[in-house]
Amino acid sequence: MLSIGCSGMSGVVHPPKLCSRYIHTSPRNKKRQMTTNSPTTYQRILQATREGDLENLRSIIAAAGSTLHWADCKYKKSGDTPLHVAAREGHLHVLRFLCEECPGVNPEVSNLDGKRPLHEAAQAGRPDVVLYLLSRGVDVDPLKRADWTPLMLACTRSGPSTLETVRSLLAAGADPRLRNKDGWTALHVAAREGDPVVARCLLAAAPTLATATSRNGRTPLHTAALHARGAVVELLLAAGCPPDPLDSCGFTPLLEAVRSGDVALVQLLALRGASLVRVDASGRGGVHLAAQAGRLPMLTFLVARCGLPVDGCAGSGMSPLHCAAREGQVLAVKRLLKLGADATARDEQGRTVPSMASGSYRDEILHILCKYGAKN
Numbered sequence: 207m208l209s210i211g212c213s214g215m216s217g218v219v220h221p222p223k224l225c226s227r228y229i230h231t232s233p234r235n236k237k238r239q240m241t242t243n244s245p246t247t248y249q250r251i252l253q254a255t256r257e258g259d260l261e262n263l264r265s266i267i268a269a270a271g272s273t274l275h276w277a278d279c280k281y282k283k284s285g286d287t288p289l290h291v292a293a294r295e296g297h298l299h300v301l302r303f304l305c306e307e308c309p310g311v312n313p314e315v316s317n318l319d320g321k322r323p324l325h326e327a328a329q330a331g332r333p334d335v336v337l338y339l340l341s342r343g344v345d346v347d348p349l350k351r352a353d354w355t356p357l358m359l360a361c362t363r364s365g366p367s368t369l370e371t372v373r374s375l376l377a378a379g380a381d382p383r384l385r386n387k388d389g390w391t392a393l394h395v396a397a398r399e400g401d402p403v404v405a406r407c408l409l410a411a412a413p414t415l416a417t418a419t420s421r422n423g424r425t426p427l428h429t430a431a432l433h434a435r436g437a438v439v440e441l442l443l444a445a446g447c448p449p450d451p452l453d454s455c456g457f458t459p460l461l462e463a464v465r466s467g468d469v470a471l472v473q474l475l476a477l478r479g480a481s482l483v484r485v486d487a488s489g490r491g492g493v494h495l496a497a498q499a500g501r502l503p504m505l506t507f508l509v510a511r512c513g514l515p516v517d518g519c520a521g522s523g524m525s526p527l528h529c530a531a532r533e534g535q536v537l538a539v540k541r542l543l544k545l546g547a548d549a550t551a552r553d554e555q556g557r558t559v560p561s562m563a564s565g566s567y568r569d570e571i572l573h574i575l576c577k578y579g580a581k582n
Contacts (some may be wrong), residue, residue: 248279255288255304258297267308276310285318293323293339296332305342313342320351328356331363333370346378353386361392361408364401372407382412389420397426397442400435409445416445423453431459431475434466439474449480456487464492464508467501472508482512489521490529497526497542500535509545516547523554524562531575534565539574549578 245253247270254263267274280287286294289311292301301323304311316322324344327335336356340346347355357380360371372392376382382392393415396405405426408415419425427447430438439459443449450458460480463471472492476482485491493514496504505526508514517525527547530538543549552558560580563571 247274251279251288252281252286252291255291255297255300256295258292258295258300260300260303263300263303276308276312280317283318285316287315287317289313289315289323290317290321290326293332293335294326294330296327296330296335298332298334298338301335301338313339313344314348316348320349320353322348322350322356324348324356325350325354325359328371328375329359329362331360331365331367331371333367333374336360336371336374340374340378346375346380347384355380355384355392357382357392358384358386358390358395361395361404362399364399364404368401369404369407372404376407376411382408382415383418385418385420389422391415391418391426393418393426394420394424394429397430397435397438398433400430400433400438402437402441405438405441409441413445416442416447419451419453422455423451424457425451425453425459427451427459428453428457428462431471432462432466434463434468434471436468436471436474439463439471443478449475449478450484452484454487456485458484460484461486461492461495464495464501464504465499467496467499467504469503469507472504482508482514485520489519491518491520493518493526494520494524494529497530497535497538498533500530500533500538502537502541505538505541505545516542516545517551519553523552525551525553525559527551527559528553528557528562531559531563531571534563534567534571536567536570536574539571543574543578549575549580 247266250266251263254266288304289301292304305313314322322344324336324339325348327339349355357372357375360368360375385391393405393408396408415426417425425447427439427442428451430442450460452458458480460472460475460482461484463475482492491514492508493505493516496508509516519525525547527539527542527549528551530542549559558580560572560575
């Protein structure tokens with residue numbers, strides 16, 4: 207056998223070894239790698255649905271043929287199916303195709319959160335999709351996790367599309383008196399968003415909603431006041447909602463308006479009969495709440511204009527100045543002191559205002575209090 211030397215050394219010539227790089231880039235492995243990393247049929251269907259690309263969607267479904275199982279076509283994390291996606295994105299042409307030309311597609315399918323396509327369309331403000339799904343005979347009041355109806359979710363938005371959606375759902379028999387697990391009705395939700403036209407539509411369908419209370423005793427008026435929705439507050443008062451109801455924590459709509467910082471809203475509620483001197487279950491009045499929230503114009507209004515005591519005591523004997531210091535409200539501390547608050551006040555446990563100061567502005571608050579005679 208012939209031996210060929212190499213660099214003065216004799217030996218048999220061996221074929222070159224295949225390096226790992228060569229193996230990974232071989233045609234067979236390239237094909238295997240492309241198959242592994244390429245989107246699945248279901249992923250492509252969901253993507254085409256999201257993009258509203260009906261032509262591509264038709265091609266993918268046709269190519270899949272009998273291997274396509276709609277029960278498996280969904281996002282793993284959310285359980286959203288193509289119907290959920292099309293409804294949420296407002297792709298009515300895609301939704302129509304799926305419902306009318308794809309056997310096995312169920313318009314009542316639920317995702318992992320219990321939401322159906324009607325929930326998605328209502329929440330996204332897609333009135334045309336809502337109407338189409340209702341025309342397919344879907345349930346108008348399905349519950350998401352035994353909780354929210356499509357009507358409630360529709361009321362999380364405002365504007366013309368929301369109004370159209372709400373009207374369509376009500377016309378189809380949606381019950382606005384249904385409640386979620388917290389006892390909220392659709393009107394509570396609409397009151398938070400502040401669209402008076404939507405709120406008026408709900409009241410027209412069910413006038414008793416004006417006085418409906420949640421599980422913790424809150425009316426839609428509480429919600430509207432907390433979020434400073436003045437137009438909805440006026441609407442609810444006109445609809446017969448009492449101006450001064452108490453929730454389970456002793457809050458009235460006026461106290462909620464104080465926390466929101468809306469002086470005009472507090473004036474409106476007071477003119478309609480709400481009390482300015484109510485206190486919550488902890489004994490905190492309006493001045494305490496305004497001090498905690500750092501509402502400076504509200505502090506001035508309540509003390510200088512309405513005559514509420516600047517050193518009124520809460521249930522524990524805390525003054526508004528204690529409350530402001532504890533929350534680190536520097537500007538509220540300054541405003542209270544200018545309005546005559548006692549920097550040396552103590553609560554029932556003998557705690558001084560400086561001892562209550564906290565937060566990143568503690569040193570600044572202590573410096574201010576010392577100027578007004580408080581001892582650190």
